Amino acid sequence: MKKILERIYLGIILLFMYAPIVTLIVLSFNLSKSRARWGGFTLNWYIRLFSDRAVASALMNTLSIAVLATIFSTIIGTITCIAMIGLSPRLRSVITGVTNIPMINADIVTGISLMLLFRFLHIGSGFMTILLAHITFDIPFVMLSVMPRIKNMNFYVYEAALDLGATPFYAFRKTILPDLMPGVISGALMAFTMSLDDFIITYFTKGSGFETLSTLIYNEVKRGIQPEIYALSAIIFVVVLTLLLINSGASDNIIKEKK
């Protein structure tokens, strides 16, 4: 009896969480434009979506920003973590606290303050400003997943490599880097996901005439929502979900390896 109640409870929670998304995905295959009536199955909206130039260019923008932001933030975040090895635990926690602020801070505040900063520095808005903003808010996520590996690292291994004749760089590549790698990969996936689905910060830093998928959807919605947008949102959801699954699958594997 208790078990059945548990199942029902879990079911209700999942229903609340996923009902909106399921509705969206179902409607993206609905032949009828109406949101209340099922008019039969179609892939029309997806086809229309992919032939839409505005969408294609927004997709390109989103992907190139996400990829570049991931690369830069992963490198900067990882290097920062490595540099923090030598610091005292006190200073380390201060720096971790400071770098976590953009993560805790309301997106809208981060967005507006970045916009003001870019204006103040006369950095032209568009691709560059969005990229810089994304790198900024991605770095804490990279550090968040790399730092625990630094904390658990056995540095005698690095010294052992030096002791056996390795140059400092070779020793780093053979000992510290492989240890960090799972954290780095998971941080990069996290950064990519965050960058892909960000709207608020992008909206404030993009300026006019430059659209990413999320800002494009927002503009479309203002004009009256079209079923293509359901299709687009469904795709974004599936991509982000897949990334998250890969990420948690990867960290599960690491846990298994440890055992």
Next chain:
Amino acid sequence: MPKTLISLEHISKSFGSQLVLDDLSLSIYENSFVTLLGPSGCGKTTTLRIIGGFETPDNGRVIFDGEDITRLAPNKRQLNTVFQKYALFTNMNIAENIAFGLKIKNKPESYIKDKISYALKLVNLEGYETRMPDSLSGGQQQRIAIARAIVNEPKVLLLDEPLGALDLKLRQDMQYELKRLKEELGITFIYVTHDQEEALTMSDHIVVMNQGYIQQEGTPEQIYNEPENAFVADFIGDSNIIRSTMIRDELVEILGTRFACVDKGFGENKPVDVVIRPEDVELLPPGEGSMDGVVTGLTFKGVHYEMDVEAGGFEWLVHSTRLSEVGKKVSIKVDPFNLQIMNVPESEDEEAISETV
């Protein structure tokens, strides 16, 4: 006279405001088993790390085979280290671990293969080539760490408390194994430990350290039987250390009773410290020894009994295979050659040392 391989000359090292080594000088001879022994924080590991090149001394020089290597990087030194926590490369198998140093030196494949099987045979782990380090027990991992170090044919092997994480039985087995390895390889071992029994069992030469100073150097017998100060006496096994007065040569007054001894040259009526090992105290029926007392405590220790005897206002620690019940009246006897007389610390440094005892 054996050849000096490593000499440390006036080494000082501080971490922040903490002075870890103060003007330390030490010579290590070729083909010897030298143990740096002392409590944690005495500077023994720092000394080892300076020899290995992982720390640079603030002052002083490290001479290796006639060459100044004070500032030479660890990867350029002709010595290898076995670390406290094994420090195996967990992403490589055993063969790759052992081959690490040889591959860097660009040795041919066949040579590396021979070396791996030779080293595994030496540490009794034949056939372990393809295992991963995580699948090995602590003792096995430590032996792989040793194998990984010795294939590089170092002139000196540095060992930083390598048996610290192992259980007692395994530790004792490994002590004999290390001694055998040392004989077989014919190289110098510099061993760091806080375990006095380990040091006494394995070493040719023991360096007792405390608070950044060398307290005493010598063979295990010298260190145990003739400790130079109260710290060494107390650290190397249990002992009764009693502040006494040297009446004249070969006569010392301990707790108001005069004992014959064999030491000379301390002067007349000078304060001294007397060290008496608990196994050197004999318990006789009352009146038959030098000082009467009463047994106040008794513990069974396996190979012997440990008894506390109250005599002359001092609680004597006595080890004996013969049991004396609590409350029994006894008399204490110590043979003259079992009284070890030491100077009372005079300088400030020595004072600092004795305060921690």
